[in-house]
Amino acid sequence: MGLAPSTDKHWALSFQTGVSNYFGDLTKRASPTAVDFNLSGAHIGGAFEKRFSHRFIFRGEIAWSRLHGDDAQTAAVGSFEYNRNLHFRNDVFQLSALAQIDIFPHYGHYTQRKRVTPYVLTGLTALLHNPKGKTTNAFGNTWVDLAPLGTEGQGGEFYKPKYNKAVLAIPFGIGVNVKVADRVDVGIEWISKFTFTDYLDDVSLHYVGDTHFGENKLAASMADRSQESIAILTGQPRQVPSEKFSPGQRRGSNNNNDGFSNFIVRVRYILSKNKPPKALSWLHKNNELYKPTLHAKKGKSNSREASKFTKNQDRYTIQNLAINTAGSERSPYFYHDGLIYTTDRNDRKHFNKHYRKSYYNFYFAPLHDLYRNEQTRPIAIDSSAFHHHHHHSAFQIDDHHMIATLYEADVPHLEVAQHKLYSIDILGENIWSNIKELPFNNEHYSISEPSFSKDGNTLYFVSDMEGGYGGTDIYISYKYNGQWTYPINLGDVVNTPGDEVSPFIHPDGTLYFASDGHEGMGGLDLYETYTKKGKIFAVANLGAPINSTYDDYGLILNSVKRTGYFTSNRLGGKGGNDIYQLNVNEINLSRMLTDEHENLFTIEAMKLKGKVVSKDTKVALPRILVSLKNLETNALVTKRTDDNGNYDFDISNESNYEIFPSAFGYKRMKPTKISTVGVIGKETLEKTLVIEPLAQKVKLYGQVTNKTTGELLKNIELVFISPNEDENIYVKSDAEGNYTMEIDKDKKYYFFVEEKGFLEKNYQIPDLSKYRTVTSMKYNIRLEPKE
Template structure:
């Protein structure tokens, strides 16, 4: 294969490789935002090896044809910058020596042997290269693969001066060949001297082998196709001794066929019978020269970027309970300075229960969502199961509240997020009716400890169907952002991060929404954060912050705390104590509007496996609405009566046998009753609840629900409520066209007689010049019409029963008259 075909094929192969790489990458990704982040680090490389030339003085012009006895040294240095999970760029400065000698590589009697040319050339190279990794690299540089194969290309600027060794007659010394003009260059009326610089296009392959966190040992083969045919000082034809005049050295270096000794080896050679003449072939200028290098490379990563920290329990895919004797190695929990009575003083206020939705896997991170909760679980649903590891990825599921309150075994619904399968879904928080924010993190296998939690804003396409919209601006490739919670007005966000500058492992941070942008995160401060891990913040609608920590005085593992706020800032914290907290990990508490029911995660003994979600029932609460306030002003949930009547808006009179529905906004429980003969109703309710009540009846409008709150009410046994219901409109505007049934022709001035049974008076109407008619009728009556028109059948037509349409105000009814046969 000649140089041109070889280079062209290699170029085409490289282009195809790039296209396939991008296509596969795009095919495997649902959205580029969900690709794991890559640490964009710098690296310094030193390398050494050898170079081989291919051109006029080699049997083959292929870069794959290597003359081992003609190899020269090569060394250099490179500065590399990783840009993406597949692409790196590097700047190189290097030196390579190439050699050629017909006496050592050609067969006796061949044209090349008779020619007897040789050279050496020291190449100084400056290169800009693009490296494309075959296997993607994601995460921190310390998490790179053990073996990383790649292809590389780019551009090279090289500087060169070919040299040849003279015979003993001229001192056995190396001389620059370019100034001699061995093929007539530089002489009057001939070609100019060739340049000492040239461009080259490199193509190569290589692989890096990880030695330790910062060192790689690599090997690389690269071919460079140059823009010059004079790396070897050979390209065209002989010009003859006469051309050189008195310059005997130039003449001797131009034609060496008469030498009886190969000057580089000192070995005798066979001198050909016939000498080359002017115009005879000396080389071939059909293709340019090139060279290849093999280098062994030692790369040191310069980056100061720290590896993502292990966010304590956040990155464990299969949590099991961790007693204090087996606590985490990084646990910074202080030994408690309180006795057991301090943690048990609230236990009579609460009761907890393990929920039926829990499985042998792990369930965690509940949050309220559309009349239920969403939570993360690695339950084996076969849809997100990894057969090799025998583990499942965490995915989000939905369970309705009314099933949770009854603690019935239900089949939770998987949230369809269209994420990549190799992503854990850690948690999600609904910020409005159209959007949620989800926490995700990636893993090669579900049971590996991973990092890089990220937040994504998701659009709610349907009740259980989400679509990614965009990343939050806090996401960073050097630390994790996780578990957001928002204030009631949506302008304040708390979240968890292990970014630098915190008090311990993971801290809670605050950001404010200002002019549509989130402000730079602010650490929540030493009242909340400690030397340990603070996780799972939750802002209640009343502004109180709840979170979990293993760095404050507690019972063991992660404990749940209530943060007392003052002027919108954390003022003091209080441990919620038993039975919410235990000596194991308890975290992720959320509370409903009235703080009577909540949900939290725990890996305590007695669960169904791993982490379980527990329901918290608050039996007593202080008027301050703090769960940890003193024992004064406590009140309990009491039974009450809701009584009232339903009256008609137009007559102001009570309506009997009207359906009345009462919905508990907390439990989503719905109860329906009818009013008695006097229009009265009665429901059993309780304080500390929010309700919606609405009546419904045939012939009346569907009324907007009336909201009733019993929150904070105690010592009251009965509440009265009057409901007003508005009757529907009784009149309907009937309109349409009168046409010939067979021809479709519009019929003008046709008189229609509208009759209603038991009515003494008929209604008359005529079609206009466009065949249209219209009139107003009572929707609660049945009507017929007949037509007495010459040429058409005389028959009665029934108008549809409009009483079936409760809210209709107009009705289109086209009349088609049948001609007489």
């Protein structure tokens, strides 16, 4: 599945004012475009809004609009509408549920919204309306409700149902919001509401005549106003038609329902309590458009200070790897028999259109490829599940699960996209799927660069969340009852007002990290922590040549701390960030990289010798294969034993190995682990390897007879037992007293019989293991009868 960009889902309150324009039977056309500004009415309203996605906003709105219509002001002299001389005024109260769709999507925090945001909207509106008309002087020159008068015979002979003053409408509109402050927008909006009534104006059908109203002179007066010589709303004289309208003549047109439009100005205030993002942290600055910059050295600069960082330089060597390119390579981590890392190398498959460069993607390189002089071809991880996301760093938990840091790409807010941690299933060596967010993720700060303790119950990571000591800090969380605890800041021994990044917790419990806040050579330097009773009490700079005056970070070390890999943008690389190999030539017995020059020892050549013997005969086996695997480099060497069953290999101290023999006819044994870590002053190690032969089957057959009489015994059931294996074999003699069965040559069996008339005792079968070449043997069974 894909990963959706993040959006701040905030609430807002809006206020609006403007004008209303009616369209219906008393306008030239029953269309929103038939606007007469002489008859515009007022409009006011307010709304609560909720943003649900980068484009969708829901608005709950309440409003009031005054609508006007007047034939005397809009119709041409002599026209039907002019002669009709109808008018109305209607106060319409509205309750709307509106869906606003932004044309340009909004991502990130509300303060990061675009300066101008056009939109369209629609929804559903409930109306409560009450059309009124103004009477002549004879009736008091006042406004009266028209619906109760039944001006078109509503409720009478011609049109019995009275129209409903509570109706629905469908709104359609367009608008634009302009950001004037972090929380304030000013906008304009035009929206038309198409109602399900033709009586906003009290006009729809035909005249019913004065006689219909009987003694109700007011109703008759309001139904037909054609004979009035003065326009009631303007006070202007008008031409009176020669005749009144007759019953049944058209008064309105019921072909279209009435509606109205609002042109309004809106002020929108955002109510969100979500804090805006902080200034860009190292996590964001280090991801795009990278330009190596020489950082100023912190603290005083003199020869004595400089010597602090060079005193251990003879203990290490570093080398630029063949996997590096003109792009950036970073964040190495051990994965299967190689390294996984991220790179924005131009592979023409993962291209960021916004920045015109490639995405960072995960690649895998076997360890033997890292040392080649020629350009290698690392393998891109199949990561279609999170395509169009940058891949920042990864940590393999086990053979089937990975934790990765990803962040969004190809979106307008790319430079502040938050880093998030995801768990991923490993389907194959380079095939990942089933991506799930971890509970630490947050829309308002980054969670990045995970590292787990050896038991998997402690997680270290980097974040720029509020409450830290500086730009980015290192945090820790513990797994308790299957749940991760709330992140805890690692404290001021490690964290500083600067940036602390790329934690790596070694299996021995030592934490390595990078920082630009501790005393260093410049930029980000790599540090080692000292712990006492599980608590960090000091940090030490790893010094040159591991550190430089540029950024050095992301160190990982193998189990014996003899080989490591880290990222640097120092001069002399192939471009941007490169991955370097660290070779530890000398190490202290404490296994710390920054100990003083005491008890140091180097890598020394050694020999591993021994014999391979058969488990059953204890005899050495000549000319069989023996394989030795270096667990630090994954190098595999295979030899044959000599004529006396001896083997020997060249090894070195400070390494872990696995050795295993293999031969036809023998079981494949589990590898024997051999460690030379911490071994000093020994030239040779000896190890005898034991190999177990495969079980060989022997066909056993013969006759079952009476020991006393020699009589053949038919249909006698025998039970063969191997006491060492708890294996029972049931055999029955046939109609001629013969039996046949198959047993393991290397097992000792006995049998017994529960046949009436014979002694109940155990019978021993001869030991067949000494007959190595025998594949079948005749063995007659003679049962002793009871006396």
